[in-house]
Amino acid sequence: MDTLRGIFQAFNPDVKAHSSAKAFDTAARNYAASVTTNLPPAARAAILQQPLEAIQLVDPLTNTIGHLAIIDILLRGPTPASTPRALILDEALRFLLQFDPVQIRYVGPLFKSLLDDASSFYTPKVAVELLSNAILRIDPSGSVFTSTHLNMAKLAYDANCIEPALRVFDADILYYLRPPAPMRLELNDTALQPQSYIPAAGLTDVVKSTSVLEYHFLQAMAYISRRDWSKAQSALERVIGHPTKDKGVSKIMTECYKKWLLVGVLKDGKPPTLPSYITSSTRSIYAGLSEAYSNVASLFPTDAAAALREEFEKRRAVWEEDQNLSLLEEVLVSYQKWQIINLRRIYQQVSISHIRETTLSAITAETLTDDGDVLMLISEMIESGMLRGELQIGSTAGESYLTFHEEYKLMTEAEFAAEVARCHASIEALTKQYRTTNERFGTTKEYAKHVLREQKRMDKDNADAGIGFDMNVEDEDLMTGVLGSV
Amino acid sequence: MAASTSTQPGSDAQAYAKSPDVIVTELPKLDIDLYIQNYVAPRAKANFVYLVVVVLGRTRYERLLLIGKCCVPLRVDALKAAVIEAKSGSDVTRYKDALQLLRSVAPDEPEAQRDEEWIERTELANRTETARLETELKGYRNNLIKESIRMGNEDLGKHFEKIGKLSEAADAYNKMRHDVSTTKHIFDCGMHLASIAFQRRDWATVLSNVGKISNIQSGDDEQAQQQAYTKVASGVALLGLGNYNDAAVTLLHTNPNVSPTEYNTVASPNDVAIYGGLLALATMDRVALQNRVLDNQSFRAFLEHEPHIRKAISLFVNGRYSNCLSILESSRADYLLDIYLQPHIPTIYSMIREKCIVQYFIPFSCVTLDSLDAAFGSPNRSVEPELIRMIRDGSLRARIDTKNKLLVAVSPDPRLVVQTNALAVARKYEQEAKERLRRMNIVVAGLETSNSRKQQSSAVGGSEVEDAWYEDSGSIPPTTDQAAEVDVGET
Numbered sequence: 022m023d024t025l026r027g028i029f030q031a032f033n034p035d036v037k038a039h040s041s042a043k044a045f046d047t048a049a050r051n052y053a054a055s056v057t058t059n060l061p062p063a064a065r066a067a068i069l070q071q072p073l074e075a076i077q078l079v080d081p082l083t084n085t086i087g088h089l090a091i092i093d094i095l096l097r098g099p100t101p102a103s104t105p106r107a108l109i110l111d112e113a114l115r116f117l118l119q120f121d122p123v124q125i126r127y128v129g130p131l132f133k134s135l136l137d138d139a140s141s142f143y144t145p146k147v148a149v150e151l152l153s154n155a156i157l158r159i160d161p162s163g164s165v166f167t168s169t170h171l172n173m174a175k176l177a178y179d180a181n182c183i184e185p186a187l188r189v190f191d192a193d194i195l196y197y198l199r200p201p202a203p204m205r206l207e208l209n210d211t212a213l214q215p216q217s218y219i220p221a222a223g224l225t226d227v228v229k230s231t232s233v234l235e236y237h238f239l240q241a242m243a244y245i246s247r248r249d250w251s252k253a254q255s256a257l258e259r260v261i262g263h264p265t266k267d268k269g270v271s272k273i274m275t276e277c278y279k280k281w282l283l284v285g286v287l288k289d290g291k292p293p294t295l296p297s298y299i300t301s302s303t304r305s306i307y308a309g310l311s312e313a314y315s316n317v318a319s320l321f322p323t324d325a326a327a328a329l330r331e332e333f334e335k336r337r338a339v340w341e342e343d344q345n346l347s348l349l350e351e352v353l354v355s356y357q358k359w360q361i362i363n364l365r366r367i368y369q370q371v372s373i374s375h376i377r378e379t380t381l382s383a384i385t386a387e388t389l390t391d392d393g394d395v396l397m398l399i400s401e402m403i404e405s406g407m408l409r410g411e412l413q414i415g416s417t418a419g420e421s422y423l424t425f426h427e428e429y430k431l432m433t434e435a436e437f438a439a440e441v442a443r444c445h446a447s448i449e450a451l452t453k454q455y456r457t458t459n460e461r462f463g464t465t466k467e468y469a470k471h472v473l474r475e476q477k478r479m480d481k482d483n484a485d486a487g488i489g490f491d492m493n494v495e496d497e498d499l500m501t502g503v504l505g506s507v
Numbered sequence: 508m509a510a511s512t513s514t515q516p517g518s519d520a521q522a523y524a525k526s527p528d529v530i531v532t533e534l535p536k537l538d539i540d541l542y543i544q545n546y547v548a549p550r551a552k553a554n555f556v557y558l559v560v561v562v563l564g565r566t567r568y569e570r571l572l573l574i575g576k577c578c579v580p581l582r583v584d585a586l587k588a589a590v591i592e593a594k595s596g597s598d599v600t601r602y603k604d605a606l607q608l609l610r611s612v613a614p615d616e617p618e619a620q621r622d623e624e625w626i627e628r629t630e631l632a633n634r635t636e637t638a639r640l641e642t643e644l645k646g647y648r649n650n651l652i653k654e655s656i657r658m659g660n661e662d663l664g665k666h667f668e669k670i671g672k673l674s675e676a677a678d679a680y681n682k683m684r685h686d687v688s689t690t691k692h693i694f695d696c697g698m699h700l701a702s703i704a705f706q707r708r709d710w711a712t713v714l715s716n717v718g719k720i721s722n723i724q725s726g727d728d729e730q731a732q733q734q735a736y737t738k739v740a741s742g743v744a745l746l747g748l749g750n751y752n753d754a755a756v757t758l759l760h761t762n763p764n765v766s767p768t769e770y771n772t773v774a775s776p777n778d779v780a781i782y783g784g785l786l787a788l789a790t791m792d793r794v795a796l797q798n799r800v801l802d803n804q805s806f807r808a809f810l811e812h813e814p815h816i817r818k819a820i821s822l823f824v825n826g827r828y829s830n831c832l833s834i835l836e837s838s839r840a841d842y843l844l845d846i847y848l849q850p851h852i853p854t855i856y857s858m859i860r861e862k863c864i865v866q867y868f869i870p871f872s873c874v875t876l877d878s879l880d881a882a883f884g885s886p887n888r889s890v891e892p893e894l895i896r897m898i899r900d901g902s903l904r905a906r907i908d909t910k911n912k913l914l915v916a917v918s919p920d921p922r923l924v925v926q927t928n929a930l931a932v933a934r935k936y937e938q939e940a941k942e943r944l945r946r947m948n949i950v951v952a953g954l955e956t957s958n959s960r961k962q963q964s965s966a967v968g969g970s971e972v973e974d975a976w977y978e979d980s981g982s983i984p985p986t987t988d989q990a991a992e993v994d995v996g997e998t
Contacts, residue, residue: 195945197952230954255938264946264955271956298946367898369906369915422910431923437930444933451940458944462951 025067029056029078029087034124036209046207049086053127056090068094072104081116085124092116093131096142110142117151122158126208129222136169145180149173153189159224160215163192167225170194171232174239183243190240191252195454197233198225214457234260234273241277241284245348250288257281258296261307268302276343278307282314283348290359292318313339317349321356322363326381329356333383356383358402365410365425373399374419392418399423566772566846568592568601569706573846575608583613590618597629598671633670640666657686664699677703690723694733701740702772710747717741735765740773743847746782751855752790758783759799763808774847780809782848784816785835789858793824793866828863829882835859864890865903873915876907 032052039045068075072095079087095109113135125132136155140148152173157163170189177186196216206213206221219225237259244253260277285293292315295304308315313336320329333340333349340346360380364371377388377395389395396418402408409426432440462468568589575586586609593602602625610619644659664679680699687693697720704712721737738761745754758779767776774782787800800806800820810817815834822831835856842848848855864883868874876891884890894914897903904917949955 193941193945195941195948197945197948197954228952228954230949230956233949233954234956259942259945262942262946264950266955266957269955269957274956296942298942367895367907369908369913370910371907372909375909425906427920427923429923429927431920432926437926440930441933444930444937447937448933448940451937451944454944455940458947462947465951 025064025075026078028060028064029084029091031055032084032087034084034086034121042209043207046209049124049127049209053086056087057093057128057131060090065094065098069098069100072100072109076109076112082119082121085116085121086128088116089120089125089128089131089135093135096135096138113142114147114151117155120155120158123209125159126218126222126224129224133169133224133226137172140172140176145176146182146185149177149180149182150185152176153186156189157192160219162215163189164195165215165219165225166194166197166228166233166236167219168228168232169225171228171236171239174236174243178239178242181246183247186243190243190256197228230263231271231273234263234271238273238277241280245280245284248351250284254281254284254288254293257284261303262296262299265300265303268300268306270303270306275307275310279311279314279343279345280348282311282318283345283352286318286321286352287355290362291322314345317352321352321359324360324381326356326383327386329353329383330386353383357381357389357398358407361399361402362408365408365428368425370422370424372419373421373423376423377419392421396421566705568596568605570846572605572608573849574844575605575612577849578840578844583609583616586612587616587618594622594625597633597669599626599629599633600671602626602629636666637663637670653686653688657683657688657692660686661695661699668699668703673703673706691729693723694720698736705740705743705773708747710744713744714741714748717744731762732765732769735762736770736773738762739770739779742779742782743773746786746847746851749851749854751786751851751858755783755786755790756799759787759803759806761805761809763805776809777812778845778847780806780811780813780816781842781845784810784813784820785842785848785855785859788820788823788835789855789862796820797824823859823863823866826866828867832860832863832883860893861897861902864894864897868903868905868914868916871916872918873908873913876912876914879914 032048033039036042036045039048068091075091075095076088078091081088092109092113096113100106100109117135117139120132136152139151142148143151152169156167156169156173173186173189177183183190198216198220206217208218208222237256241253241256241260244250244256257277257280261274261281263274282292285291295307313332316332317329320332330353333353337346340349357380361376364376364379373392373395376399377392379388381387382389389398396412396414399408399410400412403410403412409428409430411424411426413422413424415421571585571589571592575582575589578585586605589605590602590609593605606619606621609616613619640659640663644656644663647655647659660679660683664676664683667673667676667679677700680696680703683692683696683699687696697716701713701716704710704716717737717740720733721741723733738757742754742758742761745751745757761779761783763776783806784800787796791799800810801817801824810820815838819831819834822828822834839852839856842852860883864879867879867882876889876894879890879894883893891907894903894905894907898905898907906915906917907913908915
């Protein structure tokens with residue numbers, strides 16, 4: 022045990038104890054190597070024999086490197102029967118909630134493997150919580166895509182526990198990583214951006230284009246299951262707008278396009294428009310593969326409830342095959358709701374009986390039979406925030422009136438200023454990110470090649486053909502021409 | 508408002524024009540109303556006389572036939588006249604058509620008897636004439652005299668047009684173009700082709716042919732005559748295309764000092780007044796109507812032919828909308844018997860009506876539906892459905908309050924508008940900036956989806972980026988510093 026203590030407490034995790042940040046970096050690296058790859062087999066055996074004492078050796082918060090090494094050995098090695106596994110798992114849990122985000126960079130691969138296995142150690146709900154917590158602890162902005170993201174999304178969607186994953190889903194992913202640059206980084210440098218240290222510390226596997234697509238797809242599905250149409254739509258847009266090469270469109274993208282049409286209809290009550298950055302060839306591929314869906318989307322804003330219903334019945338097999346049946350049912354249900362919302366453009370106040378007569382339900386393709394049902398539908402819509410308005414209950418349901426309110430609420434100047442300031446700040450932050458991205462791109466091999474090529478081209482252009490016009494001709498001799506005066 | 512709506516209803520009208528049968532069955536119903544029927548007969552009779560007298564050429568038959576088809580009180584007279592008209596020419600098909608219609612309406616009339624002898628004689632004469640002209644033309648061709656070839660073609664074209672072979676006529680007229688030598692020839696050629704296109708209702712061809720002759724430079728007198736013809740012809744063609752605003756502007760510029768014979772193969776001065784006045788009423792606002800129609804010295808001369816159009820326009824300008832509408836309504840039957848106006852009348856009338864409602868509503872912040880009904884509705888029909896349609900189209904900025912029976916003007920809070928717009932722009936900008944950054948990073952990491960398997964294997968790994976990746980533009984934003992700098996610069 023004393024040898025162990027000697028090994029594990031050899032490192033002083035306090036930054037101030039080191040002469041410089043660089044010294045800390047070197048020390049941390051050496052320490053990380055000594056407790057993982059260079060750990061003597063005897064020490065490993067000692068840990069496995071006395072798990073409880075080993076865990077007490079170092080504190081997870083202050084000495085994350087050492088603690089992770091011990092946890093890892095305990096989780097993977099055979100522990101004595103006297104120590105219950107649950108105890109070790111509890112320790113690991115405590116560690117995952119408390120680890121130090123800087124020190125963890127020195128034991129990245131080890132930590133990643135712990136995260137990868139988290140789903141086998143804990144129930145899905147706990148695992149999702151742990152993963153999302155770990156992701157945001159490593160990178161508080163959540164803007165770098167890692168392989169852990171995908172694992173978490175899969176787990177959350179399969180086990181249907183979206184709630185704990187939302188913090189990660191809501192963060193905007195901006196960076197996708199290339200394999201680490203060969204140069205050595207000081208991992209404890211506070212100015213280091215997550216997009217630099219995450220790959221350098223080995224905190225992610227190499228990601229493929231399919232994993233990016235799959236992640237956003239799962240993200241969208243999670244939002245769909247929560248009926249958060251607007252977030253679902255932007256997630257789907259990330260998939261369908263994924264950059265393509267050689268006119269290639271993957272299956273997952275076309276599937277998402279179909280869902281995107283339906284979600285757009287649910288969100289805005291009319292077919293959505295594709296973002297401008299999608300190429301025309303991709304557009305035509307989408308259009309060719311999703312005729313049934315675009316029919317439904319274009320029928321939605323019209324009065325043709327019967328046609329919509331017929332389309333739904335006729336293509337039932339298609340919906341089932343694409344697993345979009347429930348989404349389509351949702352569309353049919355919301356048809357009448359959107360009809361009512363659209364009435365706000367015509368009426369200021371309108372009676373419930375009038376609404377009943379003028380709007381059709383897409384489920385039956387007829388008007389509702391009872392004013393009471395309409396009243397209920399409208400009060401539901403107002404409660405859910407879908408419709409901005411007010412009900413005036415009369416003596417009967419038919420004599421009740423609905424008053425439409427403005428689509429947007431007037432903000433006070435202060436609220437407005439705050440909102441503008443928020444936008445300003447976030448655009449400001451983006452500007453910085455653009456700058457760093459710009460620098461990053463400036464150092465790529467491709468850009469260097471491009472600059473070289475441009476230079477060559479410029480040189481060629483500048484080369485003067487024959488006599489230069491730049492030449493200063495002071496006195497031109499008409500008989501001999503320019504040459505005469507030179 | 509006028510400019511934006513002028514094209515759309517026109518397309519409806521064109522669809523409508525393809526099935527004029529609708530009108531044929533509807534019109535008698537309209538005329539059942541005793542007052543209107545009494546009014547239609549003498550008015551339309553006058554029209555009828557004027558048509559025969561004023562309008563020349565082949566349109567005369569067309570107009571007669573249309574009246575025969577559509578107007579119950581006049582159809583026997585009109586068809587009889589059409590038969591006679593056809594018989595005085597040499598187009599056998601037209602005779603047969605008119606005869607058939609007349610027989611179905613009034614089989615006992617003497618004109619309804621089929622004149623087999625005339626048919627045979629005319630057909631024979633037509634054949635010999637065609638053969639003669641063709642031989643002559645061949646002769647001219649062999650002699651290579653340009654002017655004779657041109658005249659030969661012109662004669663042949665005229666002949667074909669007379670006997671109703673329109674496509675052959677168009678071919679012959681087109682051949683004239685090779686041998687033109689003076690501006691007059693160019694003008695004739697264009698006019699012939701336009702005339703054929705008119706008979707085929709091919710408005711685009713009319714416009715292109717008229718366009719070709721409208722810029723010809725010639726003497727002052729001729730210029731004025733040509734101007735009158737080109738304005739009238741292109742005005743009518745634009746009307747046919749449903750381009751009401753342009754048609755109105757074109758017709759308003761017609762020179763009134765030119766003798767009507769220059770353009771009455773297309774329309775009479777009365778027609779010019781009706782078309783121009785109605786279309787201006789449908790598409791222009793009050794100020795424009797005052798300045799460009801009522802105060803327009805040259806168009807005033809035309810309006811004198813049709814005083815009630817002028818009355819309607821001045822009523823509209825003075826804000827007496829229901830009177831204006833009732834004048835127009837009383838002449839509806841006449842206009843429905845016009846060959847060019849007929850398919851467009853429902854659209855033009857509803858446009859005028861809508862404008863009246865919109866104008867009526869402008870000074871008020873809210874109006875009771877009852878007063879609107881009193882001004883615009885008919886006894887058994889409320890204006891509410893019409894209002895709903897107009898609000899839906901966006902031509903009327905108002906909301907209906909069914910509880911208090913009011914039409915309430917929409918007065919958007921400018922602060923709210925500014926706030927929503929500002930925030931929407933800011934969010935959109937933020938969103939787009941993020942998305943572009945994201946896409947650049949995807950591309951630089953080599954994570955695009957790829958088509959061929961081979962490239963995919965290299966792209967997926969992420970380590971290899973094709974040398975030419977920055978060259979294929981397309982959707983991918985230019986990933987080098989330019990793109991980044993542009994966006995940064997905007998912030």
